[in-house]
Amino acid sequence: VSAGVRARRRPIEIALVGSVVRPLKTAERFARDLVRDIIDRGMQPDDVLPPEAAMLEQYGVSRESLREGLRLLEVQGLINIRRGPAGGPVVGYVDPANLGRTASLYFHMSGCTYRELFEAWAVGEGILAERGARNPDAERRRATMRPFLGGLHPDMPDEELADYIAAHLTFHGALSSLADNRALALTLRVYGQIVSHHMAIDDDPRFLREQIVHDHADIARAVYDGRAKQAGSLMVHHIESIIAQVSAHLGDGVDDYVEWH
Numbered sequence: 001v002s003a004g005v006r007a008r009r010r011p012i013e014i015a016l017v018g019s020v021v022r023p024l025k026t027a028e029r030f031a032r033d034l035v036r037d038i039i040d041r042g043m044q045p046d047d048v049l050p051p052e053a054a055m056l057e058q059y060g061v062s063r064e065s066l067r068e069g070l071r072l073l074e075v076q077g078l079i080n081i082r083r084g085p086a087g088g089p090v091v092g093y094v095d096p097a098n099l100g101r102t103a104s105l106y107f108h109m110s111g112c113t114y115r116e117l118f119e120a121w122a123v124g125e126g127i128l129a130e131r132g133a134r135n136p137d138a139e140r141r142r143a144t145m146r147p148f149l150g151g152l153h154p155d156m157p158d159e160e161l162a163d164y165i166a167a168h169l170t171f172h173g174a175l176s177s178l179a180d181n182r183a184l185a186l187t188l189r190v191y192g193q194i195v196s197h198h199m200a201i202d203d204d205p206r207f208l209r210e211q212i213v214h215d216h217a218d219i220a221r222a223v224y225d226g227r228a229k230q231a232g233s234l235m236v237h238h239i240e241s242i243i244a245q246v247s248a249h250l251g252d253g254v255d256d257y258v259e260w261h
């Protein structure tokens with residue numbers, strides 16, 4: 001960000017009172033109903049949704065509203081539109097990265113900096129680790145952490161940068177599943193997704209490998225043993241050491257507004 005842009009930019013304040021009630025537009029109502037039906041029918045990722053003509057009839061909306069509704073869901077990654085003659089909408093994935101994409105636009109508008117994002121990441125991962133270690137199902141806790149007792153998952157390749165980042169996120173994802181709260185798991189993972197995305201684009205975090213393997217092994221052991229406070233503080237320390245490296249690389253950029261590239 002150039003000095004000129006920095007001087008001019010002015011974030012938009014976060015509304016103190018959010019809108020409580022807002023009537024849904026037809027396209028949004030259709031999107032809501034479609035999501036509901038996907039779940040009620042037990043559909044899973046990549047399952048094919050009905051063709052457009054069938055949906056027009058079933059949901060009683062205009063072609064315009066239908067396409068707008070599908071587009072709404074496609075942007076969120078909740079459905080995918082396959083192009084081509086055999087194309088059409090299919091069920092998508094619940095991927096915190098897509099929530100991160102939306103969140104990063106809010107972060108930018110509100111003037112949230114990388115420094116703030118990093119802080120939220122450390123807080124969030126600490127909460128997930130502590131809750132995960134408190135999971136009363138000791139057998140499940142051990143089974144989930146066992147593959148990570150040596151650090152990175154042994155079955156995950158890590159030569160390629162994308163694989164390496166995926167291997168890192170796999171540990172954090174597994175741990176978040178032990179928190180047994182999908183609202184927390186989804187929203188608190190958003191921060192790490194955004195940071196990881198940036199690292200994948202701007203940086204090569206593989207030099208952190210030794211540190212990460214060592215940290216993960218320690219955290220996995222604490223969760224395995226059910227030492228909640230320790231799991232939380234080890235995790236915060238782990239995230240903070242990654243942040244220190246990323247911040248050094250970013251320099252003044254830590255005070256830039258969060259952006260999704």
Ligand SMILES: [Zn+2]
Nearest residue numbers: 168212216238
């Ligand atoms: Zn990690």
